[in-house]
Amino acid sequence: MTETARPRRRLLVISVDAMSVVDVPFARTLPHFARILEGSWGSAEAIYPSVTYPNHTSQTTGRTADGHGIYANEKVTPGERIPDWFWDARDIACPTLFDLAKEQGLSTAAVGWPATGWSPSLDIAVPEIWDRAGLEPTLAVLREAATPRGREYVDRHAQEIGWDRKHRFGRFNTAVAADILRTDAPDVLFLHLVDVDSARHATGRFTAEVKEAFERVDGWLGELLAALEDAGTAAETDIAIVSDHGHVEVGRVLRANALLARQGFVRLDADGEVSSWDAWVHGCGLTGQLHLHPEADETTREKVLALVEDWVADPEVPVQAFHPLTDMHEDYGWSGPFLGILEGVSGTAFQNLWDGRWLIDRFDAEYEFLLSQHGHLPEQDIQAVFAMTGPSIETGRRITRCTVTDEAVTFAHLLGLEIPDADGRVVEEILRPAPVLQEAVPQEA
Ligand SMILES: [Zn+2]
CATH class of the missing domain: 3.30.1360 (Gyrase A; domain 2)
Structure with a gap:
């Protein structure tokens, strides 16, 4: 017999790239964003540089760039017109949440998440990677960088990758993530959606196209919430919306x-x-x-x-x-x-x-x-949003300012993991007190 038992907790982290705290009033008019924002939310400061790959890596490691080694989106390669991005998870210089979760026997998945290509620890990885040459080469490199189980999902949903002078992964990533939630029901799933960021870069920070991108993403959030319901895992899943930076007009x-x-x-x-x-x-x-x-x-x-x-x-x-x-x-x-x-x-x-x-x-x-850009010093201008809801999360709490590294440390805490040498802290103010179970749970024979 055990004296205490920790209730099972799953984690779904959705990055709405470039969503900022000032987007919350509009997002709350959309049904699925509104549901998640009923939990707790606030502002999260990026690490320098305030670009996508370093910050998403902080969200899975709890470290700044000095610790995780992803110092920019692209690797410095003087004279290259199109440098390689940090696609490869093996470039990360410290343990990730996925590594730590695997050690504890938790199942993990990541879809469209930066720096998850060729992942040594994810059970299911459908990483973000592309080839500017076109859809077919993009599909080829995506299959190569995915884990074997991830490759099955790529093949099942490949027709949903959009191509409009460049890749459009939002529809595809959502379909893959919803399918994974229903089929494999992993303990941990991280998903990256870039539509809001892309619209901001191309058209400006607060345009009709950005509004449409939020509406599109809201529909996708609805699909993910429905998948959790179908899988019977909704009640034990903590859900986060994270973001990686604001935008500044160029x-x-x-x-x-x-x-x-x-x-x-x-x-x-x-x-x-x-x-x-x-x-x-x-x-x-x-x-x-x-x-x-x-x-x-x-x-x-x-x-x-x-x-x-x-x-x-x-x-x-x-x-x-x-x-x-x-x-x-x-x-x-x-x-x-x-x-x-x-x-x-x-x-x-x-x-x-x-x-x-x-x-x-x-x-x-x-x-x-581009009409709008980021990469500025992180304390400047509009800040990223961090929102959570779920069985471990208080309703209606506000976070004045945390950091993207705090998000990772909080995720680890929720999963019963500990990040060694983390640069962040647990965002305690949004957490419900841990439940005290009255009855001992019999151990399996
Ligand atoms: Zn970004």
């Missing part, structure tokens, strides 16, 4: 590598491709990450830092600050293969490209880029 695009090329720190061949380089600015949305060639000498390093100081001082160049790596580590728990970061004047989007004009602004006829 006013201009800066190609800092074109400035580095003018000064001879980036050198081009006859075709205009990068032949060699001493320094490189890795575009990360509204900040640029300054990378020095591993073999660059001290003189080069000093010259590059002096140039960056000139940019900050020059009103022609929309860079308002340089933050050295030591400061970024101390203030934001960030590290990576960089000297530090360039912070743009509000709304300056950094591109990796080194050719063409180095500055293109919104009033320019040539401007054909």
Whole structure:
């Protein structure tokens, strides 16, 4: 006989990418968002950089980028026009919730979740990964990066992947996740939906298209809630809506590598491709990450830092600050293969490209880029939302400000797991007191 027993708890985490706390009043007019927001909700500060892959990895590790190693969406690869993203779960430098859950015998699934490709521990992974070449190559790499069980779901729902100049995974990811909830009923499922983020990038922060994206996502939330009911797991499932960053209106695009090329720190061949380089600015949305060639000498390093100081001082160049790596580590728990970061004047989007004009602004006829972006320092501007409902969660509580790392630590706590060396804390204020069971539960023979 056991003296106490922990009631079974399952966890469904849905990332509505780029949903912010100021979206809650509108979201509450939509039936399924409203149901989840009846629980507890509030604001969650991102880690630096306020972009998708680092923050989603914090939500599964409880660590900042220094701990988990996902320092940006893309890997720094000077001279590559289309760098690889951090698709691969094996790039994560610390244990994930999926690893810890597996050790405790819990079953896990992730759909569209960043950095879950080739996962060593997920039972079912249908990761986020694409090939810009088209739908067929995207499907091929998605099958390759999925776990064997995930691949079966890919094949079952492949026709629901949309393609409209680029991938559209929302419909597909929802269908896969609902199917997994009904068929495999895992203890833990993480799902990533990007429609709101995509609409914001393409059309602006608060447009009719963003509103439509919320309405579409609300319908998908309804499908997931229905799947839990069908599986008979709704009463024991804690549900979270998380997000990874807000958005800031873009006013201009800066190609800092074109400035580095003018000064001879980036050198081009006859075709205009990068032949060699001493320094490189890795575009990360509204900040640029300054990378020095591993073999660059001290003189080069000093010259590059002096140039960056000139940019900050020059009103022609929309860079308002340089933050050295030591400061970024101390203030934001960030590290990576960089000297530090360039912070743009509000709304300056950094591109990796080194050719063409180095500055293109919104009033320019040539401007054909994103209208809204993120990657800024995380305490700035509108904050991400964190909402939870379910058997472990109080109704009507408000979180003034937690962090994305706190979310992971809270998820671990709800599942009876503990994250070693976590940078976050349990968001206690939303939790119901643990139930005290009156009757001992007989153990199975
Ligand atoms: Zn995002």
